[in-house]
Amino acid sequence: MSRSVYRFATFRLDVAARELHSGGKLLTVSPKVFDGLVWLIEHRERAVGRDELIAAIWGRVDVTDAQLGQLIRKLRRVVGDAGEGQSMVRTVPRFGYRWVAETRLADAGDAVVESPPPGRTPRRIAAAVAAAVLALAVVLGAWLWHARPALDAKDAVAVLPVAVEPEADPESAWLRLGLMDQIAERLREAGLRVVPSGNIAATARNDGTPLLGEQRVGAATGAGRFVVATTRRVAAGWVSRIEWRDADRVLREVEANGDSAVAATRQAGNRLLLALGRPAGTDVEQGDAPNEQWLQRIDAAVLDTDFTTARSLLDEAPADLRGTPAWLLRRADVDLATERMEAARAGYLELLGRLPAIDATTHARALIGLSGPVAQAGDLAAAQRSLGEAIGLLRGMNAPQLLGEAFYGRGLFRMVQGDLDDAEADFSQARIALELAGDSLQLARLQGQQATLLALRNRHAESLAMWNAAADRFERFGDAEKFVDALGNCATEQLYLLQPQGALATVRRAEPWLARLDHPLSEALFGFTFARVLALNGRTREAREKFQSLLGSAASAEIVGMPAAVQVELAQLDFEQGDAASAARRAEAAMRALADPALASTLYARIRNSGWLVLSRSLRATAAAKTETAPGRLDAPSNDAGIGAIYRNLVEAETRWPVDPAAATRAYEASLAAAKGAGAPADVAEVVVSWGMALIRAGQASKATTVVGQVADWAGEDFACAVLQARLYLALRQPEAFARAYAAAQRLAGERPLPGDLLAASTQLR
The missing domain is CATH 1.25.40 (Serine Threonine Protein Phosphatase 5, Tetratricopeptide repeat)
Known part of the structure; x- marks a missing residue:
């Protein structure tokens, strides 16, 4: 089998050997930068979306744009590509990146041959959509036995981080989230709809506080019922008190003693379930065993994104815990979260190799986890098969959060491959599952993907509604970067819908959050949208100032096509103010820039056609246009x-x-x-x-x-x-x-x- 060896500029990239040479010298490249370089080169025939690149490199979807931006900057430095020139990696506004350097494919012995760009994956036939709809009906039918049909968020229960007294207790740090997760899992097992612990932990991180109140958690998650717990050390051990609250009322209150905080809280949880008329366990159970408590410590560290502590706990685990399915699963999950993709892949495969000894939930979690490293290695088809197998396992189980994650992941990979119909079907099923799970944060991310699909299909009113819902969720969770990006997309859709005044209110809503951004490219993209909104509201001077500032911005220069897009907007302003000659000059310069093959994507279709229209109009309005027979000096955009x-x-x-x-x-x-x-x-x-x-x-x-x-x-x-x-x-x-x-x-x-x-x-x- 031949090995992929790419040549570009002075570089030689050997994919199989994972080596990058420049001028015969072996370069030191971090694994993630190498993976990103390979993915961009192997898909150089098109622009690669940010979500696709994140899924390919990290194998998961909860990576921020700031992290991706940092990686791209490192990648550019490795290959000597200045951000202003973008001779190798171009930034595609509001989408992602594209490899544009002239690249050849050689064999392992460097016999160079020209490499045609790989072809696109064909879209599935429309019948697949009908099959997906039928599958959704089957899923819902199975869940009717396990979950209440009403999807009102107020039916969900939110368990708050547990207050530990005294706060200086050495174990208080892990107990805060560990006991929260213990109570949440217990309530979930009893058939209650409980907000995922990760949603609560994310809110606490964004707020910078270890403890949260009901009002804040309710605003973030939409939950209408709350569990507030306190555990404190006393002379004889520990005492845990749990309150069941509805708004500001305490409806139930229980208390229990135990030798440890875990045991006391478990007993209090059982008593709460009995008070609610739900099945409860005994006061002393396997969950109080040392190994179970060790696993709880690991889970608490992961919830707090403290992966260093989580890995230390895995390494120091008792001998009889190491090598068990529970330990293997957590080790693979931590490897995945810390981007050790090969280790994660090996861990999940080792776990799957123990079938049929592992339970169905562990089996499904391993398949979902495995899809990340497999996709990162470039085999999206295998990643989809892994997620499809997980979906098959989860359909008959009461595990809506896992099922939602599986559908979301498969939908994302299908969208990456251009299967928009199948992706939409998967996203729809993921939405039902995540609503049943009460996972508001993942729902916000999902809604952004669904809104993008709707916009691509010119369903702008529906896209706007979806982006608004996503923005509201991100705002509740305090995620500034995703909130501002969602509002920028909302404003863009409002302009398409001829709602400029509504768009102005939308961008104004984002202004207080801009100071919290630490991502220049996101700021530049939002600034472009803001300027367009101002222009279409008659705020001409302010709009022109913003556009001019973007032309001089280093961040804008890093975004391929941004200078041309700004020139098109300025040309339109010039034309409206009667300066046809200036409009023609700007529009003509923009159209020449937009003729770059790197901008051939349909993402630039509106910019190209808007530029051509204003160029045509301004040329006819000038004296020079009287001697011309063509509507403009450039050919009409094609293939749009x-x-x-x-x-x-x-x-x-x-x-x-x-x-x-x-x-x-x-x-x-x-x-x-x-x-x-x-x-x-x-x-x-x-x-x-x-x-x-x-x-x-x-x-x-x-x-x-x-x-x-x-x-x-x-x-x-x-x-x-x-x-x-x-x-x-x-x-x-x-x-x-x-x-x-x-x-x-x-x-x-x-x-x-x-x-x-x-x-x-x-x-x-x-």
Whole structure:
């Protein structure tokens, strides 16, 4: 079998040997940087999404964008790629990265041959979606025996970190989360819907406090019932008290004594279950054994993301605990969390090698864990099979959190491979499972993925609703980076939906959180969205200042395509303010930059087509355009399915209208049909405003009513639609209707100038 050896610049990358040479010298490269380099090179025919790269490198999805950004910066330093030049790794705005260096594939002996980029994975047939829907019905049918059908978050129980007295007790640090998790698991086994302990621990970390109150936890998780526990050392051992609360009322209270905090809390937990009419265990159980307590210590350290302590506890475990399935599973989980992928893979395989001796839950957890290292090694198909096997095991069990994780992971890998229909089906099933589990934090991450899929399908209203829900959840958990990113996506969707004022309120909501960000690229991307929102609300000076600051930003320079996108927006501002010559210069420079093959992705389709439209309009408005026959100096963007058809036909219509109105009308009709079929309200309005104005100027006001009426519902929020409506009423000689429309346009204008004919007509009406 041949080995993959890649050549680029002065570098030689041997994938199998995990070696990177430069000029014949072996370089020292960290495992994660090497993995990221291989993944980008092996998928260089396309842009690689951030989630895909995280899954491929870390084998899990709970890695922050800041961590990924740090890794990319290290990767660039290794290959000598300056952030400003991006000659090897380009940043793709709001998506991920792409390898752009000229790269050749050689054999292990360095006989160089050209390497065609690998092909895309074909999308599954639509029948798979129907099968997934059927599978969902089966899953729900099985759960009806184990879980209540109502998914009201207030039905969930949140167990708060346990207060340990005295706080200076040597064991207080682990007992705080360890006992919390013990109580939560006990309640879960008794059939109650309990918020995952990881959600509580994450909230505590974001708040920087070891203990949390009901109000804070309720705000984060949506839970309506709470368990508040205290354990304290006394002369005769330990005393644990547990309160069952609903809002600020104590509904039940129990207390128990024990030789240890664990034993006392376990006894108190049993008494609470009896008080609630739930099945409880005995006061002394296997859970009080030293090995069980040792495992609890490990679990508490993992909840606190203290993996150093967790690994020490694993290494120092009693001899009779080491090598057991419970110990093996925790060791593999810690290896996975600390990015020791080969060790994690070996651990999960060792565990699976003990079948059928291990229980079904351990079997499923091992399969879910194994999918990460397998995906990181590049075998996404095997990772999906591992998760599919876990799903099969979990369907008949009362383990919704694990089932939700399995569906989420498989959906993510399917989305990475382009199987959008199958990914959507998996995400839908994951959502049901995670709601049953009360896992609000993972639900927020899931909602972001679902919103992205909806936006890709031009279902912008649904995408906005999903992003809003995700933003609310991230806000409750105090996750600044993901909250700001979600709000940026919300504002973008609102602009597509012609809701500029709503978008302004959205970005204002993010402002207090910006100081908590420590990720320049995220700040630059949000700044671009903020500037667009300001521009579309008539805050022209402020918008221009933000765009100009982005042009001079080092972070913006690291994002491939950002300077061109900013120039397109500035060209639009110039054109609206009557400076067609400047608009043409900016737009032409932007279009030349956007012609870079690295930006061929459909992610840049709107930027390309917006740039081409403003270039075409500004050229026609300048004296130079009078001698040109083409609508612009550059060819129309190609291969932009859906969106491209809208703008190609629109530019053709605007160009032909003065000389061939019939041909222009056909082009307008085609453009509008494409906008309604594959565009957003903003695209529909772009076509209607252009066509309606052409008809009004041609003296065809009656015919214009049919066209203009299609944006009447948006005239109350969108400036261009309001201006169009005012011009129509003026042409139809309807003074009262004109006055109302003019008032709306005046209200929405901001710093944008109102057309002279409308100003004159308004003066005459006074």
